[in-house]
Amino acid sequence: MSRVVFLDERCKGCLLCTTVCPKGIIVQSSRFNRQGYKVAEVPADAMKDCTGCASCALICPDVAIRVIKSRKAKKAGKE
Amino acid sequence: MQADERLALADDEQMAFEVPDVLVDRATHYCPGCHHGIAHRLVAEVLEEMGVVDDTICVASIGCSVFIYNYLAVDSVEAPHGRAPAVATGVKRGRTDKIVFTYQGDGDLASIGLAEVMHAANRGERITIVFVNNTVYGMTGGQMAPTTLIGQKTTTCPGGRCRDREGMPIRMAEIIAGLGGVAYSARASLDSVKNIRAAKKAVRKAFDVQQQGLGFGFVELLSGCPTNWRMDAVKANTRIREEMIPYFPLGVYKDVTEGEGVC
Amino acid sequence: MPHNTTDTGTPERIFIKGNEAIAHGALAAGCRCYFGYPITPQNDIPEMMSYALPDAGGEFVQAESEVASANMLLGAAAAGIRALTSSSSPGISLMQEAISYMAGSELPGVIVNMNRGGPGLGDIGPSQGDYFQSVKGGGHGDYKLLVLAPATCQECYDMMVQAFDLAFKYRNPVMVLGDAIVGQMKEPVTPWKPAAVPATEAADWRLEGAKGRKPRLLKSLFLEDGALAGQNRHLQAKYAAMQAEAKAESFLTEDAELIVVAYGSIGRIAKSAIRKLRAQGHKVGLVRPQTLFPFPGPLLRGLAEQGKRFLTIEHNCGQMVEDVRLSIRGIVDSAFYGHMPGEMPGSDDFLAPILDAMGGK
Ligand SMILES: Cc1ncc(C[n+]2csc(CCOP(=O)(O)OP(=O)(O)O)c2C)c(N)n1
Ligand code: SF4
Ligand code: SF4
Ligand code: SF4
Ligand SMILES: [Mg+2]
Numbered sequence: 066m067s068r069v070v071f072l073d074e075r076c077k078g079c080l081l082c083t084t085v086c087p088k089g090i091i092v093q094s095s096r097f098n099r100q101g102y103k104v105a106e107v108p109a110d111a112m113k114d115c116t117g118c119a120s121c122a123l124i125c126p127d128v129a130i131r132v133i134k135s136r137k138a139k140k141a142g143k144e
Numbered sequence: 145m146q147a148d149e150r151l152a153l154a155d156d157e158q159m160a161f162e163v164p165d166v167l168v169d170r171a172t173h174y175c176p177g178c179h180h181g182i183a184h185r186l187v188a189e190v191l192e193e194m195g196v197v198d199d200t201i202c203v204a205s206i207g208c209s210v211f212i213y214n215y216l217a218v219d220s221v222e223a224p225h226g227r228a229p230a231v232a233t234g235v236k237r238g239r240t241d242k243i244v245f246t247y248q249g250d251g252d253l254a255s256i257g258l259a260e261v262m263h264a265a266n267r268g269e270r271i272t273i274v275f276v277n278n279t280v281y282g283m284t285g286g287q288m289a290p291t292t293l294i295g296q297k298t299t300t301c302p303g304g305r306c307r308d309r310e311g312m313p314i315r316m317a318e319i320i321a322g323l324g325g326v327a328y329s330a331r332a333s334l335d336s337v338k339n340i341r342a343a344k345k346a347v348r349k350a351f352d353v354q355q356q357g358l359g360f361g362f363v364e365l366l367s368g369c370p371t372n373w374r375m376d377a378v379k380a381n382t383r384i385r386e387e388m389i390p391y392f393p394l395g396v397y398k399d400v401t402e403g404e405g406v407c
Numbered sequence: 408m409p410h411n412t413t414d415t416g417t418p419e420r421i422f423i424k425g426n427e428a429i430a431h432g433a434l435a436a437g438c439r440c441y442f443g444y445p446i447t448p449q450n451d452i453p454e455m456m457s458y459a460l461p462d463a464g465g466e467f468v469q470a471e472s473e474v475a476s477a478n479m480l481l482g483a484a485a486a487g488i489r490a491l492t493s494s495s496s497p498g499i500s501l502m503q504e505a506i507s508y509m510a511g512s513e514l515p516g517v518i519v520n521m522n523r524g525g526p527g528l529g530d531i532g533p534s535q536g537d538y539f540q541s542v543k544g545g546g547h548g549d550y551k552l553l554v555l556a557p558a559t560c561q562e563c564y565d566m567m568v569q570a571f572d573l574a575f576k577y578r579n580p581v582m583v584l585g586d587a588i589v590g591q592m593k594e595p596v597t598p599w600k601p602a603a604v605p606a607t608e609a610a611d612w613r614l615e616g617a618k619g620r621k622p623r624l625l626k627s628l629f630l631e632d633g634a635l636a637g638q639n640r641h642l643q644a645k646y647a648a649m650q651a652e653a654k655a656e657s658f659l660t661e662d663a664e665l666i667v668v669a670y671g672s673i674g675r676i677a678k679s680a681i682r683k684l685r686a687q688g689h690k691v692g693l694v695r696p697q698t699l700f701p702f703p704g705p706l707l708r709g710l711a712e713q714g715k716r717f718l719t720i721e722h723n724c725g726q727m728v729e730d731v732r733l734s735i736r737g738i739v740d741s742a743f744y745g746h747m748p749g750e751m752p753g754s755d756d757f758l759a760p761i762l763d764a765m766g767g768k
Contacts, residue, residue, distance in 0.1 A: 067160065070150045079177035079370075079377035085337050102176065120337045122161040126181030127172060131151055132160040198618040203482070204626075213624050219614040221485040222626040224508050227478040230470070234482020235614065237440050237466040238490065242616055260478070263471035 066135045067117025071106055075129035078102035082121035082130060088114045091121055105129075164188040166197045166217050173211060177377020179334040179367035180209050183276055186340070187247070188216060190348045194355065200243040203232045205257075207249035208282040226257025229264035232271045243354060245272040251281040254290040254314050261320070265360045268325020272350045272361040275316060278369040279388065286372030290314045293387055298372070313391060317364040321397030327359030328352075330396040333366035335384035339394070349399065358400055366392055420597050425589040426451035428560040428596050429519055430459065432567025433491050437604035438517075439465040440490035442479035444472055444498060447531045448587040449521035452493040473498035477505035477518070484514035485625050487613025489571050489604060493519035495587075496537050497528065499545075506580055507546030510642070511627030515574035515609075517567070518552075519583045521590040524748040533587035534748035535673060538726035541584050542700040549639060551646045553581040554699040558656075558675040560594035562697070568601045573652060575608055577645060584699065586722070588672035655703040656695040659685065663692030665765045666710050667757075668731050668741065669720040670696045677720050679754035684761060691761055699727070704734035717741035718764035720757055723748055 069091075076098060082105055083091045090111040098104050107115060117134035153159070163169075167188040174180050191197045200218045204210055206225035213220035223231040228246035236244040253261050253275050264271065280298055281287040287300040291313045295304040305313070317331035328350050332343035343365055350361030366388050368380035375383065396402075423431065430452050433441075441456040453469065460467045470476040476492045483490035494502065499520045509516055520541065524534040541554045553573050555566040563585065570581040614623055629635035658678055660666060669677040674695030681691050694710070696703050711717070711734075719728035719741045728743045735741065744760035746752040 070148065072148070075171055077176035081177055081377050081381065084378055084381070100171070117160045119161040123337050123340055124182070126174065126178055128163055128167065128181065128185060130161070131163075133151075133153065133157050134160040135154075135156045136158055197616075199616040201486070201614045201616065210628060213622075213626070217617065217622045219617050219623045220625070221482070221614060222508070222512065222624075222628060223481070224478065224504050227474065227481075227505065230475040230478035231482035231485070233468065233475075234440065234442065234479035234484070234490065235486050236482075237468060237479070238483040238486035238488035239615060240466075242486075259471050260475055263475065267468070 067115045068112050068133050069107055069115055069121060070131040070133065071104060072129045072131070073098045073104045074100070075127050076102060076104040077127050078104055079126065080105060081124045081126065085120040085124050087118060087120065088116065090114050164192040166192055168215050168217050170214070172215060174208065175371040177368060177370045177380060178208070179278070179365070180276060182334045182340060183274060183365050183367065184212060184215050186344050186347045187245070187274060189344065190351055191218070193348070194351060196243045196355065199241070200245070201235050201239070203228045203235065203244065203246040205246060205248040205252040206283070207252050209247055209249060209276065210283070212247050226252050226255070227260055228252070229257065229260040229269070229271070229273065233264050233267070233269050236269060236271050240270070243272075243351065245274060245351070247274045248276070249282065250275070250277045250279065250289045250291040254316050262323065265320050265326050265362065266323040268327070268359040270354050270357055270359065272354045273363070274347065274350070275362065275364045276367045277316070277364055277392065278367040279313070280369050280372045282369045282372055286369070293391060315392060317362065317397050320362045325360050326398050327361060327400045329362040329398040331364040331366065331392060331394050333384055333389060333394055335366065335368065335381040342394070346396070353401065420595040422593055422595050423560060424451055424591060424593050425557070425560045425563045425585060426521065426591070427455055428563035429493065429567055429583065430455040431596070431598055432564035433517070433571070434459055434463055435564070435598060435601055436568040436571040437489050438491045438571065439488045440483040441465070442468045442470050442476040442483070442490065442492045443494065444470050444476050446495045446498045448523060448590050449493050449495050449519065452519060456491070473501040474505070477502035480516040480518070481505050481509050481514055484509060484516045485614050487609030487615070489575070491517045491519070493521070495521045495523045496525050496534070499537060499540065503546035506552070507548055507550060508627050509580045510550035510552070511548060511638070512625045513578040514580070514625060515578050516580050517570045517574055517583065518580060519585070522584060522586040530749055531587065532749065532751060533672060533722060535586060535671065535722040535726070536748050537584065538699065538721070538723060541582050542702070542730070550642060551649070551700050553577065553579060553649060553652065553701070555581065555583050556671040556697060556699050557583065557585050557589055558671050558695060559589070560592065560596045563589060564596050564598060577649060578612070579645070584671065586672050650701045652698055653701040653703040653705070654697040655706055656693070656697060657706070658693040658695070660692035660694060660710060662690055663715060664690045665692070665716045665718060665761065666707070667691060667693045667718050667720055667761060668696070668707065668727070669693065670699060670727060673720055673722050673746070673752065676752055676754050677757055680757035680761060683754065684758065689762070689765060691765065702730045702734065704730065707731060707734040708738070711735035711738040716764065718744060718761060720744045720746070720760065722746045722752060
């Protein structure tokens with residue numbers, strides 16, 4: 066089980082993250098942040114597909130994504 | 145920022161992406177999709193992994209990244225446009241025990257500052273240069289840079305850069321690799337996950353050779369400037385892949401730790 | 408070891424050129440880094456530093472240009488190191504951008520200018536054509552350098568020690584402004600050892616890695632609302648406080664009817680002329696500013712208030728005379744004699760202008 070957290074106030078809506086997700090679950094939301102950017106998100110029902118690969122976080126120029134993995138998932142992935 | 149309960153970890157959870165502490169927790173002034181943010185993060189990760197944050201002095205240059213000191217929590221000094229390698233030479237000669245790096249754009253390094261970077265490299269100054277090549281003068285509004293590609297339209301070559309009029313775009317990683325004092329020179333790109341991982345290794349190597357006292361470390365990072373390329377960030381990344389990389393090939397052009405000049 | 412290094416034990420007097428005295432003085436002052444690019448008539452300075460500095464545990468770099476030298480100076484200054492660059496007029500022109508950044512970022516460093524003739528490539532002979540460039544800022548923005556003007560080889564030595572102390576006291580670049588005369592002539596110099604540089608010098612602002620403290624930033628960019636105005640006010644207050652450092656040599660001024668104002672080598676040549684005229688009974692004296700910024704204006708004004716007349720002599724077409732006139736404005740004017748750069752002055756050249764200014768006596 067993995068999940069990602071988008072820090073809305075850091076996101077600038079560049080959508081680079083949407084291009085690298087192997088599961089294609091990142092989309093542009095309909096929310097605007099205080100700076101006026103339309104932020105990216107993973108819809109709640111799609112989160113179960115997140116593998117915790119952190120590609121989205123790696124390409125995000127604004128460090129707006131946190132990736133969280135369950136320890137079991139990580140171990141399983143490694144071995 | 146206020147605490148975000150979504151970031152609270154359950155017992156069986158852990159962070160799969162560590163944000164380096166030396167990267168200041170604040171929003172940047174960069175445009176959406178600007179790669180300066182990625183380049184900053186890579187430098188931050190490398191300094192932290194090397195354990196040299198407290199011994200590092202950053203020389204900021206003039207360009208969009210002049211405010212790098214707002215985002216990296218290290219001692220910093222601002223250099224005049226193009227002169228960062230000379231300033232870094234002075235810092236390093238004054239404090240040979242410190243890690244000193246410059247962070248420069250293509251206008252700063254490859255145009256006005258060409259003499260300074262060439263001679264610092266040739267002297268083999270024990271410094272590291274992180275060179276962000278986005279093929280334009282970002283800060284001043286997208287004028288032609290020495291790295292602007294043939295046919296690329298900018299505000300000062302509105303018809304597109306022309307070989308006969310403006311000359312060919314300059315390939316710095318190769319030029320630097322040809323100089324005697326250089327221990328490492330490489331070109332990487334920030335357009336994809338794979339390339340960002342490779343870029344991180346190159347940045348690390350460019351700092352390693354300094355720390356080991358082997359010579360000058362240079363890493364060129366192909367970067368997007370969506371604003372002045374007049375396209376969105378996703379298209380900008382496509383442009384890096386389809387237009388920049390073919391002209392600016394990625395690779396290691398010199399690495400004295402692995403025998404002379406790969407590529 | 409060549410005879411002209413200090414580390415064979417300090418001889419009582421050594422017979423050296425002004426340029427060499429500059430290098431000796433810098434080493435005595437604890438200079439740790441030298442950056443420079445060759446140009447006549449000051450090459451003895453980098454040449455001597457190139458062998459003496461490494462021996463003294465320092466670093467010598469022959470830079471690719473004066474643009475680079477000045478920026479290396481900026482970098483070493485940011486690390487809190489006592490550093491030096493030297494050049495002559497065309498090279499100093501190239502340094503102006505970095506000097507402006509140093510002033511704006513409040514970084515201390517010493518710049519020696521052995522003034523040669525201009526404009527352009529000019530010649531390699533002496534001149535005082537860089538007075539304006541030295542004391543009025545020189546680069547962009549509102550800033551000042553502390554400017555010291557040696558007239559003898561001993562002063563070359565002494566003023567280097569003073570220059571480093573002032574640079575760090577005020578966190579400001581300091582220029583030592585000589586010319587091809589004082590740089591090239593040989594005189595006996597008595598070296599002396601100033602107190603060692605305290606390890607705490609610059610400890611509260613130098614860059615050395617942010618171990619156990621907040622990161623430091625040395626910059627001259629102030630974009631936030633009101634920030635640049637604040638920085639300029641702060642700098643102006645500092646420049647005003649520097650007035651306390653004003654210094655001048657006064658020679659036979661007490662009973663003088665006419666005060667000759669001249670600096671550096673020209674001040675010294677004027678002194679010879681004054682001696683000759685005194686022997687003939689003419690009541691003429693000399694004020695030789697040793698600091699050009701801060702300018703010893705109050706001293707001149709005091710003399711003007713005593714009813715004395717003034718003649719400014721310079722080896723240029725009229726630069727310092729403006730500061731003399733400003734100093735005594737509302738009381739009396741200053742006459743001016745400018746010896747043309749490109750021609751070597753002798754004391755006899757000054758006799759007629761002085762007599763003229765005394766009223767044709
Ligand atoms: C001496 C001088 N000339 C010109 C400028 C104006 N200027 C500021 S940034 C810049 C170009 C920056 O371009 P680049 O180095 O490519 O950095 P980018 O903004 O693209 O990251 C210029 C020309 C200046 N600050 N100083
Ligand atoms: S890459 Fe970062 S800034 Fe860009 S849309 Fe995704 S989360 Fe937002
Ligand atoms: S961690 Fe990987 S799978 Fe999960 S959202 Fe990010 S890119 Fe997609
Ligand atoms: S103008 Fe270009 S380089 Fe500058 S912040 Fe914007 S995208 Fe980045
Ligand atoms: Mg650029």
